[in-house]
Amino acid sequence: MKILEASGISKVFGGLTAVNKVDFHIDEHEIVSLIGPNGAGKTTFFNLLTGIYEPTEGRVDFLGAELKKSKPFEITKLGMARTFQNIRLFSSMTVLENVMVGQHCRTSSSIFDALLHLKRHKNEELRIRSVCEEILEFLDLTQYKDEIAVSLPYGIQRHVEIARAMASSPRLILLDEPAAGLNTNEKVEMTTLIRKIRDRGFTVLLIEHDMKLVMGISDRVAVLDYGNKIAEGKPEAIMKDERVIAAYLGKGAEPDA
Numbered sequence: 001m002k003i004l005e006a007s008g009i010s011k012v013f014g015g016l017t018a019v020n021k022v023d024f025h026i027d028e029h030e031i032v033s034l035i036g037p038n039g040a041g042k043t044t045f046f047n048l049l050t051g052i053y054e055p056t057e058g059r060v061d062f063l064g065a066e067l068k069k070s071k072p073f074e075i076t077k078l079g080m081a082r083t084f085q086n087i088r089l090f091s092s093m094t095v096l097e098n099v100m101v102g103q104h105c106r107t108s109s110s111i112f113d114a115l116l117h118l119k120r121h122k123n124e125e126l127r128i129r130s131v132c133e134e135i136l137e138f139l140d141l142t143q144y145k146d147e148i149a150v151s152l153p154y155g156i157q158r159h160v161e162i163a164r165a166m167a168s169s170p171r172l173i174l175l176d177e178p179a180a181g182l183n184t185n186e187k188v189e190m191t192t193l194i195r196k197i198r199d200r201g202f203t204v205l206l207i208e209h210d211m212k213l214v215m216g217i218s219d220r221v222a223v224l225d226y227g228n229k230i231a232e233g234k235p236e237a238i239m240k241d242e243r244v245i246a247a248y249l250g251k252g253a254e255p256d257a
């Protein structure tokens with residue numbers, strides 16, 4: 001089942017076409033990677049999917065309905081969560097608190113319930129805490145739950161960001177360069193984590209520059225170059241695609257170099 005579909009989407013900034021008439025879809029439970037050289041339009045494409053930008057033309061359908069002028073928080077509520085290229089954790093909060101923020105869009109008690117310390121709010125708090133503790137357990141992060149998130153190693157912080165995305169109970173998780181800044185061991189752990197979240201039932205779309213990770217984990221890979229989708233297919237086919245090699249990897253380069 002198609003969970004997300006972009007049909008002919010473009011984004012023009014002044015005179016620059018950052019994304020040009022791109023068709024794209026992702027099926028439920030797939031892991032799909034979006035690759036391309038610097039400036040190819042990957043982040044802009046993510047921003048179009050998540051409501052940060054409105055397409056200049058084309059449309060995006062998520063779970064069968066068009067995302068027309070939807071704001072990012074509305075899209076999160078619909079079931080799409082994302083992480084960012086630069087880690088965005090709350091600096092004064094613990095790991096558990098950061099993850100609990102992710103559940104915010106699923107709460108039903110109001111600010112007044114909280115201010116008045118109503119039982120409804122307390123029960124909600126307990127429910128959120130238990131959901132988030134389970135996510136931390138699932139991602140082997142329980143030992144860090146009371147630590148200040150930003151004091152932890154970079155690799156762990158990236159896992160916490162993904163835990164926070166999971167906490168909004170999304171159908172689709174978008175990961176923007178999850179392996180950026182990670183060392184070799186951390187990249188292996190990240191690969192394991194992404195597989196694990198897919199096996200739990202999530203659908204994953206990632207932007208990633210690390211070819212080893214991309215080719216090892218993806219069911220499908222889409223390639224952007226100067227805003228155009230120049231190739232799409234299984235990793236083995238993408239690695240051999242002449243246009244991809246020329247555009248992205250440089251002629252004669254090995255994809256896992």
Ligand SMILES: Nc1ncnc2c1ncn2[C@@H]1O[C@H](COP(=O)(O)OP(=O)(O)OP(=O)(O)O)[C@@H](O)[C@H]1O
Nearest residue numbers: 013016017018036037038039040041042043044045
């Ligand atoms: N807000 C903006 N205003 C004007 N131009 C922009 C804006 N955002 C991106 N661009 C331009 O659009 C093009 C695509 O940029 P984008 O950041 O989407 O590429 P990318 O593939 O994500 O690159 P990278 O891999 O370096 O993150 C670039 O030429 C960039 O300079």
